[in-house]
Amino acid sequence: MNQKTIAFDADDTLWHNEPYFDEAQAKFCELFQDFASKQEILQTILNHQVRNLPLYGFGIKAFTLSMIESALELTNHQINGTVIEKIVAIGKDLLQKPVELLPNVTETLEELKGKYKLVVATKGDLKDQHRKLHDSGLGPYFHHIEVMSDKTDLDYTKMLNRLECEPKDFIMIGNSLKSDVLPVLNIGGIGIHIPYHTTWEYEKIDFEIQHENFKSISNLTELFEIL
């Protein structure tokens, strides 16, 4: 029997992430509160992020550049260097946030260690995700960290080829139905959803998933009832 592979998403699955982005966006909104409402500003950032995805991909550097473009749009280019510097600083600050593990992560990995091939499968900035894995102290539990430029069906298929893992032996755990569950179900793997209390707008889907290989848990410890 082949050893099964369990892949964990990182941000908001192993450690907190989205609240840092929310905090960063709140700081940005404050800088431009004379130009638009908070809701309009957030929508402007999201528009730039989504438009830039094909070129920039995911991660904090892309987010920073999208914030800068948003600032240009919001101010009709009437912006000075000091404010641009503040935006760059918001991005740099994000890249230095402490890594705070989610509940039961260490215990779960400790229990799975040796029984499964454990992998981190995440989007985002390469350097930043490696830094966070290092700072998390979780590195030794994982066979490797796979920073993916996207999480489409094809991206998962390529990763499984490299891991020499059959889809039926692959279990993906993450907080995004769109990125961590749906594509994995599509290629014949098992998708386990563990919701985080807040989700990036871009990752939201507006339908329910019904699939025999889909499970949703509210706490990592429930994993052992499924496996």
Place this chain on the structure above:
Amino acid sequence: MNQKTIAFDADDTLWHNEPYFDEAQAKFCELFQDFASKQEILQTILNHQVRNLPLYGFGIKAFTLSMIESALELTNHQINGTVIEKIVAIGKDLLQKPVELLPNVTETLEELKGKYKLVVATKGDLKDQHRKLHDSGLGPYFHHIEVMSDKTDLDYTKMLNRLECEPKDFIMIGNSLKSDVLPVLNIGGIGIHIPYHTTWEYEKIDFEIQHENFKSISNLTELFEIL
């Protein structure tokens, strides 16, 4: 006998890259020619790039953010949004450059195919390097593309662990003595240098390498005399 792995650096080893950066920097220098000499401007960019490496890593998004910081410094923050937009555009333009293969790349890979496990081992932006590999048409030759956050001894060791490859069975080919050759020699692999006509300042070293596992070639076809 284990199958040997040959890893190729990508930028300026498989395809042209540095001239695009030179062109981008020339455009940047033109924007700020009233503020400093070309040499001073280039040095300012380099300073920001190197200072930002620990946070940003390598690649075009990091380069763009470093250009923006350089612009703030050069103008003492007296810069308007229109110029910032031009800098962002320089970066986006770089992300869409055509991929032009270097001489004999396809023929060499065709000849090596099946005899060695072939890998791309490169720094830079994840999304961008995947895009370039796709656009190059070289994808099918490679077992996988490894976008590395850095190319230190440790980064190579980790990669070899994942590839389940012994250092003695690992051959790295690239245009940077600092990134493609030295660390590989350090960990017991074979480093083959194929110089490109121009080298990024950061990648330059000021000593000669003498090592039994080190070879320098001027054309990829010379590879077959070594292997």
